[in-house]
Amino acid sequence: MQAFPGALRLAGQLMILNGILHCLAWIVSGWSGDTMQLIPYGLVYIALGAGLVYRIRTIRYLAFIVTLVGVLAAYISVGSAAVAVWAMWVFIVIDLLVLAILIASIWRGRQPV
Numbered sequence: 001m002q003a004f005p006g007a008l009r010l011a012g013q014l015m016i017l018n019g020i021l022h023c024l025a026w027i028v029s030g031w032s033g034d035t036m037q038l039i040p041y042g043l044v045y046i047a048l049g050a051g052l053v054y055r056i057r058t059i060r061y062l063a064f065i066v067t068l069v070g071v072l073a074a075y076i077s078v079g080s081a082a083v084a085v086w087a088m089w090v091f092i093v094i095d096l097l098v099l100a101i102l103i104a105s106i107w108r109g110r111q112p113v
Contacts, residue, residue, distance in 0.1 A: 007105060008052050008055065008060060008101070008102075009053055010101060011052050011060075011097075011101040011102055012049040012053035012054075013053060014049070014094050014097055014098050014101075015045050015048055015049030015063065015067070015098055016046050016049035017049075017094065018042075018045050018091060018094040018095065018098070019042040019044070019047075019049060020042065020046065021042070021090065021091065021094075022038040022042030022045060022091070023038070023039050023042035023043065023046075025083055026038075026039075028084050028087055029082060029084045029087065030082070032082040033082070034081040034082035034083055035082060035083055038083065044066060045066075045070070048062065048063040048067075049063075051063070060105055060106060061106065063098070064099065064102045064103070064106060067098050067102065068099060070091070071092055071099065074088050074091045074092050074095065075092055
């Protein structure tokens with residue numbers, strides 16, 4: 001039995017939401033090189049989130065690494081990129097939630113049912 005039923009599905013949904021927000025960041029921050037760079041990352045987040053929603057077993061390890069790199073990159077670039085600061089903090093908060101869920105899932109060693 002899993003500690004948090006549906007936790008990986010929630011992590012996947014949050015990753016999909018974060019991916020959509022990455023793809024739409026140009027709406028609030030304007031069309032620039034920095035916002036254009038977020039679009040491919042958003043597509044990767046959407047693909048990984050879909051993998052978590054559809055319970056592909058090994059995707060949680062890749063999602064953990066990508067999300068960890070993403071949250072570190074977002075934290076480093078807060079204020080220096082042409083993306084709105086509040087949008088960067090939204091990315092960071094969602095990434096941290098996803099990381100917490102993935103850490104709990106990986107730590108327990110349970111496979112999605």
